Amino acid sequence: MIQMFHVTKAYPGDPPVLVDINLDIDKGEFVFLTGPSGAGKSTLLKLMFLAERATRGQVLLAGRNVARLRESGIPFLRRNIGVVFQDFKLLPTRTVAENVGFTLDVLGTPRDEVRDRSLKMLRRVGLEHKADVSPLKLSGGEQQRVSLARALVNDPALLLADEPTGNLDPALTVEIMDLLTDVNARGTTIVVATHDATLIERYQKRTLRLEKGTVVADERGAKAARLMSQTA
Amino acid sequence: MSVASKLAYFGRTAIGSIVRSPFVHVIAVASLSLALVGFGVARIARAQLDALVDALGGEVELTVYLAEDAAPEQVAELEQALTQRTGGEVHRISPAEALGRLATQLGEDGKALTELPQNPLPWSLEVRLPKAARDAEALGELSRRTRALPFVTGVDYGEEALVRLGLIARALEVASLVVFSLVFLTAVIVVSATLQLAIFARREEIEIQKLVGATDRFVRVPFLLEGLLQGLLASGLALGALVGLVRWLESSAAGPLAFARLDGQLAVEWPRLAGELVGIGCALGLSGSFIAVRRFLRV
Known part of the structure; x- marks a missing residue:
């Protein structure tokens, strides 16, 4: 699903954020991306949803080399990717349901269907009763769940989530992680950037650890959990 | 999505955005209206000078x-x-x-x-x-x-008078061209800056639309519709202001108008002026929105 070959990302005047990244994430995988702040997790996610382009190296999404993709082709690739942003990126001028339906509007889904699917998705994240309020009236955790609902509402092939449980209490974290596991079981590839060691230990998924822009460990299952307990 | 439902979506989005943030739209419509009133005043003044030259030329x-x-x-x-x-x-x-x-x-x-x-x-x-x-x-x-x-x-x-009249007409033509150009240039700058400001406030919405897979056209169309609506509204307001201004001038400056052989009435071709105001208002609204939104499409 995602392949990176010798990918480096640098911004003018600054040291590289990512250095010589090589990775291969298969279709249907669930991957945690972890590492300290500033390790390059968010930048790596941005390369995956084409908010940034690699300075050097090749990025392949669903077999397509994004370097060869024309600007006009990017929206169509993004339609298969759901993104949960660290800062939620919810529109304060729209209701919760409208925020969730935004993705479907872009896809040209009929109005009634947009509303139905948005409400169904909000039910799955436990926020159906907040459908018609402004996101500004929600807590951080609730906004995070709305952001997740928006990312999942169109059943994307790939879900990228930047700290999706960062603002949630333990009970809600489990609920959201169970939802992600369920979505993953239905075939969606999931990449979650997180600081949360307990999450990695509990779910024992493939874990990539980034440090100073480089992948320093790539472990699966119990080894991933051990990796976190060693480095946390 | 059919063309009709797509248009309905774009219309809903444009009107919804106007309703949600009325202040920025009021500012945009006000600046557009002012620009159009400036254009209308220049146009009416030119028409009066033409009428004056015609009145003088009637004796040739x-x-x-x-x-x-x-x-x-x-x-x-x-x-x-x-x-x-x-x-x-x-x-x-x-x-x-x-x-x-x-x-x-x-x-x-x-x-x-x-x-x-x-x-x-x-x-x-x-x-x-x-x-x-x-x-x-x-x-x-x-x-x-x-x-x-x-x-x-x-x-x-009356060779001498005719030559003078020709010179006056030519000078008026050049002067009105300069005034038109200045008014139009100012209008484009002011309107485009105002619309950029209005769209800047919604850059996050554009960014999110782009990140969830919207094409540039999909993002742009509602903004263009808003620009079009603003242009229409502004041209209506400008026309109303100009009608009021002309009525006031006709009632309070009948003496000078009579002196200028205008029989107490200003020479204004209202249907033509209205058409020009609507055309220019819509063009300014559309082009201003097009330029302003383009800056934020690179996500």
Whole structure:
């Protein structure tokens, strides 16, 4: 699903954020991306949803080399990717349901269907009763769940989530992680950037650890959990 | 999604955005309206100057003085030729009519003319020249050729006045072009800056739309519709303001208007002006939105 070959990302005047990244994430995988702040997790996610382009190296999404993709082709690739942003990126001028339906509007889904699917998705994240309020009236955790609902509402092939449980209490974290596991079981590839060691230990998924822009460990299952307990 | 439902979505989005953030739209419509009022004032002022020049030009006449022995057929032929060349009306003036006019012009002193033993004035042809025929060069040529006829003793067409009128008209044309250009340039800058400000406030919405897979066109169309609606609204407001301004001028400045031979009314072609305001308002709204939104599409 995602392949990176010798990918480096640098911004003018600054040291590289990512250095010589090589990775291969298969279709249907669930991957945690972890590492300290500033390790390059968010930048790596941005390369995956084409908010940034690699300075050097090749990025392949669903077999397509994004370097060869024309600007006009990017929206169509993004339609298969759901993104949960660290800062939620919810529109304060729209209701919760409208925020969730935004993705479907872009896809040209009929109005009634947009509303139905948005409400169904909000039910799955436990926020159906907040459908018609402004996101500004929600807590951080609730906004995070709305952001997740928006990312999942169109059943994307790939879900990228930047700290999706960062603002949630333990009970809600489990609920959201169970939802992600369920979505993953239905075939969606999931990449979650997180600081949360307990999450990695509990779910024992493939874990990539980034440090100073480089992948320093790539472990699966119990080894991933051990990796976190060693480095946390 | 069908074209109709897509249009409905774009319409809903555009109107929804106006309803959600009325303040930025009020500012945009206000700046557009002001620009259009500036354009309208310049347009109306130009129309008044044109009307004034026309009023002054209404007195431009070509007078051909005929010899005593001019044959009636020759005079008729000349009348026909003058009508064809100038497009104006030709009047044959008898010596008695000319003397009567002169007496009227002289007032009390004119009575002396009645004591003349013989009317010294010749038959003449007067041509009232339409606007299109008031070209000094063409009239000079016509005058020279007419004067060369054996039965014509003289030709007068107020050469000096005509040249001055031509100069005034040309100066007005240049001045109005400069004013139009300045008003239009200012309008484009002000409107585009205001719309950029309005769209800047919604850059996050554009960013999110792009991140969830919206094409540039999908993002742009509602903004263009908003620009179009703002242009329409602004042109309506500007038209209303101009109607009010013209009414006020007509009621409070009837004296100066009469002096300018405008019969107390300003010369305004309202349907044409309304069309121009709507056209320019929509063009400004559309182009301003297009330019402003383009900056935020690179996500």
